[in-house]
Amino acid sequence: MRLITKISEWFDHRLQLAAPIREAAGHPVPCSTASWFYVFGSAALTVFILQLVTGILLALIYVPSGGEAWSSLQALNHQVALGWFIRAMHGWGSNFMVAIVLIHMVQVFLFGAHKFPRELTWIIGVFLLLMTLGMAFTGQVLRFDQDAYWGLGIGASIASRVPILGPFIVKLMLGGPIIAGATLSRFFALHVFVIPGLLIGFVCLHVLMVLKLGINEWPMPGRIVKRATYEAEYHTLTKKDGAPFVPYAIWKDMFFAAFIILAVTACAFYFGPFGPTGQPDPTIIQTAPKPDYFFLWLYALLSLLPPSLETPFLLIVPPLAILGLILLPFLSGEGEKSWKRRPIAVVTVLLIAITLGTFTRMAQFTPWSPHMSAWSGDPVPDRYIHGTTALERQGALVFQVKQCHNCHSLGDTGGQRGPSLDSVAVRLTQDQLIRQVIQGGGNMPAYGNNLIPAETSALVAFLETLHPATQRPARDAALDLVRSDSQQQTSGTQPETQR
């Protein structure tokens, strides 16, 4: 024991770290901050350390080569002892890290911790969020499967839209004219060296500033932040109502960190690792690539934005959003901290959360994508062809063979890209149906060149039968009148006024 003490003293005499560590551990924090709301920052740090450890273990086996990355992941999944588990821990750790960082950011914002004097702590936090997302994207690329390959294509397509510099950025990103081995090497360097190095530096700075400036006190409604008086007030608060961080507040951080580690372990054990999906072989095109969950909202947004708005949105909104986050502490550096007195802040957070949540949910079932195998996999339900004429049945066949079912549903089956056709006859008259089929429009391709007139007639005859029993199909009243007139003229009687 004495030997250990002596060795410790020898090191501390030279490093002189014991005193500052003791000071940091014992620094007083407001009693109100020993709360379960204040555990997300330390949880994010814990998951980051977990990612570093599991990442190093994976790097022992992973081969960052376009030709071998995929098979080295297969080896990790199936041959290396517990390789699948380390991959699963790293993958789930990534998901948890993104989620915890976002929750931490929302908590900090709603508790007004971005205000004076913690503006720089917030700004560094914004960069930490961006780097976390950067790690998530580059990590997905290192999986180097079909999703990673086509995901890189999507990234390149977005980057290419930057005016003037677009093609240069794409080449810089891909390391050449196509997605290949050089691309993977680049993303490996980013994921393993560049971004983690920056993250470690920024995390240290972030934590140091929390220690130096003190943890944000529990926001009380009516307690206004003023630059001139805040620091003196905070000092008084910690003196009057403060307790040492260790052990008074730290146990909740440690408890929650342990819970998160257990949760990551449980998810890893139960759900297993993410992929890899099919080989990164561009000749295999029977694939529907999707990003990991933290970018699903963007995947949905890119499907739903009007084409003309997409490029301006991609190029303008993200930089503006980042700029807004950076400027936030300067725009609202003083005033109320409590979320109870900041309704706009609460509504903004709710609006963003609901928007991102909705887009993420939509991206899980992609209603905008054609249901590629509906024409062969989903039958036309019996009730739609029961009691129909030969022409209408022929139309049902055209409907199936020409893959209308891929985009339009009948009953509960078929695609959702176009409107459901269960009651299309109520909405469109015969002429309108013919025009829509031949000319397309409203996001539907024109089928005029792909259908012979007989097929169009049969298809429209079938579509005209699609209406609820209680509703009559739409009719062109003017056409009825003309037909009625001509019939009456033929029979030699005067037409009656019709409404």
Add this chain to the structure above:
Amino acid sequence: MATFRNPLVMPTDGKTVDTACWVRRIAGDQFQVFAINCAHLGCPVRWLPQSGLFMCPCHGGAYYRDGSRASGPPERGLFVYPYKIENGVLTIDAGQLPTPGDPVAGLNSEKPRCA
């Protein structure tokens, strides 16, 4: 669908240098060779012969058989490879990933081409 090997191959590229493209014979020696990448965000488009459309599984872009835009988010038609026929063999100028901002698919192409 046809496949080709990218002319710029590195030993570490693996299968990524194998690329697919769609070849359409219009008549005689007249062809159109389309890149597999959707002109929206680069996902692989599939040819659905029954409906006569190229369709993208990612965001629902659709193109007619001549590569022109039919519907969905793409703002243009499919990317095309310049081609020539020599001694009965169709060769294309390829080697570059075409993107919306840089629709050139061939390494030797000077000007952007579109369907």
